[in-house]
Amino acid sequence: MQKSETQRDSLPLYLFHQGTNVQAYEYMGVHCGQINGKTQTVFRVWAPNAKTVSVVGDFNEWDPMRCPMEKVSAGVWEAWLPFPLKEYERYQFCVTAADGSQVQKSDPYAYFYDTRPGTSSKYYDITGFHWSDTAWQKHKEQQEHYDHPVNIYEMHLGSWRRYQDGNVFSYDKLAEELVPYVKEMGYTHIEIMPVTEYPFDGSWGYQVTGYFAPTSRYGTPKQFMHFVDVCHEAGIGVIMDWVPAHFPKDAFGLARFDGTPCYEYADPRKGEHKDWGTLVFDYGRPEVMCFLISSAVFWLKKYHIDGIRVDAVASMLYLDYSRKAGEWVPNKDGGRENLEAITFLQKLNEAVFARFPTAMMIAEESTSWPMVSKPTYMGGLGFNYKWNMGWMNDMMHYMALDPLGRKYNQNDITFSFFYAFAENFVLPISHDEVVHGKCSLMNKMPGTAEQKFAGVRAFLGYMMAHPGKKLLFMGTELGQFIEWNYEQELDWLLLQYPQHAAQHRFFKEINHFYLENSPLWEIDFNWDGFSWISSDDCEQSVIVFRRFNKEKDEIIIVCNFVPVEREQYRIGVPYDGAYEEVFSTDWSRFGGSGIENGSNIISEKEFPMHGMEQSINLRLPPLSTIYLKHKAEKLLPKGGAKTRFAKRSSKSAGKTSTGVITIKSAKNLPKQKSIF
Known part of the structure; x- marks a missing residue:
C-alpha cells in the first residue's frame, strides 16, 4: 500500500533520526490500526545499509517475495498489510545486505517472542490490561523512597522455586x-534479574x-503485567535489571542487523567485549x-516498573574497560572516557525523570567515577542510586578472613563510612557474589x-544499620551453603532443619525491625543520620556507631566480629539513664x-568515655551485632527509687509504622497495618 509523502515525513520518524524520540516503540515495530475505516498492519524497521528488506511470517508462508518493504527515510523501511495480524x-x-547475503532478523521492537530455541517475533497487543495499582502510584508520589525503607530482594524468576518435575513457575x-x-x-x-527476552x-x-x-519462558506480556500489579497491590515495588551495555552476536538479533555494524560500533576496539563475547552499542x-x-521508558510506562538497575555501567564509561594496551582507542581529547556513553546515560536519566519523577534509576558502577547519583545539571550522570561495590568488596574480604586476622583489617569495616554520603548508595550482596566459585554467603x-551462621547474622546486623539502602540475593535467608544454580530451585528443604529455620526467622525479624525503626533508614544520605562512637578498637575487632532519624531519635549499634565473648565491654553513650537491648543477632x-544485656543497662558518669560524659558496660556475644536504645526512665535495682529523665522525643513511635506498606490485601498475605 502506498502512503503519501506527508504521512512518510511524520514527526516520530523525524525525531527518531534526531535521537529524541524516546517512545520510538509507538512508531517502530509492528502495529495494527484503522486506516480509511479498515484495520491494517504496518511494519517498520531500521536497517540503513540494507539493499532490500521484506516481511516474512505465518501469514505469507515465510516467502520474502510477497511482502517487500519500502525505504521511507535514510534508514527506516516500511510495509503495510491490508489485514490485521492474529495474536501470536x-x-x-x-534483510538483504549490500553484498547480496540474506538473513532473517527478529523485530528489535517486538513485544513478544518465540520461546527459545525459537527466534521469531510474535504479534501481541499489549493494550487493554486493567491495572489495579492506583493506591500504589499515589503512595509513591506521597512518600519518596529516599527517606523511607528500601530493602530489596534480588531474584532470578526461573530458580526461586520450581515444580517437582523441574518446570519453572509462570508469572501467574x-x-x-x-x-x-x-x-x-x-x-x-x-x-528481578533481566526478563527482557x-x-x-x-x-x-x-x-x-x-x-x-518480557521473556516468554514464564508466560505472556499481560501475565507479567499481572505479576507487577499483584506486587503493587501488596505494597511491593518492582525493580528490573536492564542491559544497555552490550548485546549478543546471535544471527537473528541486533548484530550486523543490515549486514553492517548497525547497532554496534564499527571499530571492534570500541564495538566488542571479547571477555563476554558480546557487542557494544x-x-x-x-x-x-x-x-x-x-x-x-517503555518498561516504566507500559509495565509500571518502579525502578531500573542499569547493568555494567563501568564497562560503558571506560573505553579501556577489560582491554589491554593497543585494544582500545582514546576519545577525541585523548582520554579513556567514552564521551558518547556519558551523554547517553545523562539523556537516559533526564528522559526517565522528566516522565517518571518517582522512578529509581540505579547504576551498577564499580569504579570511583564521581557524581554517578547526582543530577545532570550538576555534571552528574543523573542516576538517583549507585551500588556500593567498594563496601561490598571490603566486607566480603573481611568476613572471609580468619577472625585472628581481622584486627589487621579494621579498615575494611570502617572505610566505607568515610565516603558513605558521596553518593546515594545501595548496599548490594547480589547474585554475582554467590556464583563462579565465590561461595554462598554462608x-x-x-x-x-555455628560460627558461619553467627557470622552471617553479625554481618547482616551491621549491614542493616550501615547508611544506604539494602539488597540481598534470594536464598541467603535460608542459610544456603551451596552456590546459586540457575538450573534448580533454592534449597527450601533446608528449612526442616532447626538451625536453618532459626536463620530464616532471623532474616524475617531483622527485616521487620528495619522497617519499624526509622533511624535505620530516614537519613541514609548525609552525616545527620550517622555518628561514630568508636571505630578504632582493632585489637578486639569491635565498632560502635549511632544512627538517627529526623527527630534525632537514635539507635546505637555495637558489632563484635570475632568469636570471643567480651564480658566487660564499656562504651561511651550520649545520655545519662537506662538503655535497653532492642535487638541482638x-x-x-x-x-x-x-x-543478652536486658532492658535496664544503667549509664555511669564515673566512667566518661569516647568523648561522652557517661558510659555503659555490656556483654558482647561472640560474632554478634546488638542494637541499643535510650529509655525514658532510669530503673534502679529493686527497692530503689526511679529517677526520671527527660524523654528525647516521642515522635519516633509514630514513625515506626511508615516502613510497613500494605496497598491491598492479597490472598495469603500477612495482615499488616495499612498507610491508606
Whole structure:
C-alpha cells in the first residue's frame, strides 16, 4: 500500500533520526490500526545499509517475495498489510545486505517472542490490561523512597522455586507464591534479574535480544503485567535489571542487523567485549540512543516498573574497560572516557525523570567515577542510586578472613563510612557474589557451622544499620551453603532443619525491625543520620556507631566480629539513664548463644568515655551485632527509687509504622497495618 509523502515525513520518524524520540516503540515495530475505516498492519524497521528488506511470517508462508518493504527515510523501511495480524502470529524481517547475503532478523521492537530455541517475533497487543495499582502510584508520589525503607530482594524468576518435575513457575504462579513470601519476610522491593527476552539460559538474561518483550519462558506480556500489579497491590515495588551495555552476536538479533555494524560500533576496539563475547552499542548514533532510551521508558510506562538497575555501567564509561594496551582507542581529547556513553546515560536519566519523577534509576558502577547519583545539571550522570561495590568488596574480604586476622583489617569495616554520603548508595550482596566459585554467603564465613551462621547474622546486623539502602540475593535467608544454580530451585528443604529455620526467622525479624525503626533508614544520605562512637578498637575487632532519624531519635549499634565473648565491654553513650537491648543477632531464637544485656543497662558518669560524659558496660556475644536504645526512665535495682529523665522525643513511635506498606490485601498475605 502506498502512503503519501506527508504521512512518510511524520514527526516520530523525524525525531527518531534526531535521537529524541524516546517512545520510538509507538512508531517502530509492528502495529495494527484503522486506516480509511479498515484495520491494517504496518511494519517498520531500521536497517540503513540494507539493499532490500521484506516481511516474512505465518501469514505469507515465510516467502520474502510477497511482502517487500519500502525505504521511507535514510534508514527506516516500511510495509503495510491490508489485514490485521492474529495474536501470536510469527514474523521476522528478511534483510538483504549490500553484498547480496540474506538473513532473517527478529523485530528489535517486538513485544513478544518465540520461546527459545525459537527466534521469531510474535504479534501481541499489549493494550487493554486493567491495572489495579492506583493506591500504589499515589503512595509513591506521597512518600519518596529516599527517606523511607528500601530493602530489596534480588531474584532470578526461573530458580526461586520450581515444580517437582523441574518446570519453572509462570508469572501467574510467581504472583501467587512469591509476593506473599516477600511481604511476610519484610522486603520492600523485588529486583528481578533481566526478563527482557534472551536466547541463552546460561546468560541469566544479561544477553538480551528483545528489549521490549518480557521473556516468554514464564508466560505472556499481560501475565507479567499481572505479576507487577499483584506486587503493587501488596505494597511491593518492582525493580528490573536492564542491559544497555552490550548485546549478543546471535544471527537473528541486533548484530550486523543490515549486514553492517548497525547497532554496534564499527571499530571492534570500541564495538566488542571479547571477555563476554558480546557487542557494544554505538551510543553516538541517534537511532541507537532512541532505541535504548525508548526501552527504559517503555518498561516504566507500559509495565509500571518502579525502578531500573542499569547493568555494567563501568564497562560503558571506560573505553579501556577489560582491554589491554593497543585494544582500545582514546576519545577525541585523548582520554579513556567514552564521551558518547556519558551523554547517553545523562539523556537516559533526564528522559526517565522528566516522565517518571518517582522512578529509581540505579547504576551498577564499580569504579570511583564521581557524581554517578547526582543530577545532570550538576555534571552528574543523573542516576538517583549507585551500588556500593567498594563496601561490598571490603566486607566480603573481611568476613572471609580468619577472625585472628581481622584486627589487621579494621579498615575494611570502617572505610566505607568515610565516603558513605558521596553518593546515594545501595548496599548490594547480589547474585554475582554467590556464583563462579565465590561461595554462598554462608560458606564465605570461616569456622564451624555455628560460627558461619553467627557470622552471617553479625554481618547482616551491621549491614542493616550501615547508611544506604539494602539488597540481598534470594536464598541467603535460608542459610544456603551451596552456590546459586540457575538450573534448580533454592534449597527450601533446608528449612526442616532447626538451625536453618532459626536463620530464616532471623532474616524475617531483622527485616521487620528495619522497617519499624526509622533511624535505620530516614537519613541514609548525609552525616545527620550517622555518628561514630568508636571505630578504632582493632585489637578486639569491635565498632560502635549511632544512627538517627529526623527527630534525632537514635539507635546505637555495637558489632563484635570475632568469636570471643567480651564480658566487660564499656562504651561511651550520649545520655545519662537506662538503655535497653532492642535487638541482638545472638538471641537464642535465632540460633545464637542467648547472651543478652536486658532492658535496664544503667549509664555511669564515673566512667566518661569516647568523648561522652557517661558510659555503659555490656556483654558482647561472640560474632554478634546488638542494637541499643535510650529509655525514658532510669530503673534502679529493686527497692530503689526511679529517677526520671527527660524523654528525647516521642515522635519516633509514630514513625515506626511508615516502613510497613500494605496497598491491598492479597490472598495469603500477612495482615499488616495499612498507610491508606
